[in-house]
Amino acid sequence: MTKNSCVSLTESTRDKTQTFWPDEPIQVSIISDALALATQWTQDQAQHSLEKLTPREEQVLKMVGDGYSSTQIGLKLGIAGQTVNTHVKNIFRKLKVRTRAQAIFTAYECGLH
Template sequence: MAPIAAGGVPWPDFLTGQPDQPVRVLLVDDDPHIRRVIAQELLGDPRVLLVGQASSLREGKRLVALHAFDVMLVDLNLGDGTGFQLIEFMKHTHPVAEAVVVSAMEDEEHAIHAFELGATGYLIKNSWFGNFAQAVLQVVNGGASVTPNLARRLLRRLESSGPAGRHKGSARAGARGVGPDALSTREREILRFVAIGHTSGEIGVRLGISTQTVNCHVKNVYRKLQVRTRAQAVSLASMHGLLY
């Protein structure tokens, strides 16, 4: 029988984050109130374990260096530096860990830069309608977590680089060796689902294929686009008009 998560929601036993082996999280934010709110949500879910908190770039680097963890929640403004710097440091020392930005800055450029650095989530303070523990679980299970209003703007941006902007995007792609036909129709289809935050399991259900097949297509996308994360794949494909 599947374990019951916080709020009485069944959590399938094949997903990462079980009460006996919770997802380990670091929280880095210079706002003590926001940090307290997020920490309370994380502590209230048995699928998640909050292993450390920090309020600055220096303290964040110390936590990253000292702890084993799976996901880092990080603000972009850290007083003595930026969350971008901490994401870069984290990806260098813990390349398989996930980073989720929690920020007051909701413009697309900040979000895209975070994704390019390897983040798999971008949540806007005071505009996030979900649960922070759920966001953590979503990214650690292969999905992405983006505040809905920002996700909508990013989708519009993807649309603007679709059929109408494909020629321009293809020209930029040539500089990196990525041509207009670099991805197959199925790979583009899967990448569009990835762009709006679906996990491999959800994509498999929608397309009638196995999760393993979805992951195989995603790996092929990584290889063809020469990227290492889903966020980087979506960002590069968007800029090059490869999603349509």
């Protein structure tokens, strides 16, 4: 099953759950399989994105996950806070996220601790 067919199946399943309850085993199985595949695809994409990070970006992301501010990260790494912010922006772009929390969650899901 391709990503597009999985997403399409998942979307159509969501629409239909409003009008019927999937009480037949085959329907439950199809829904379950589609959701599992969508989840796996998302994790695979996140892992691939995480692999695109430079070693410095990984280091910054780990420190963000530990709760450090950009200023604190900069002091610990010997770089300017603005440079840290640039790394964070690059991390967001590569991971396709918009917040530090999303970046941390993605890293955690992919095993970066």
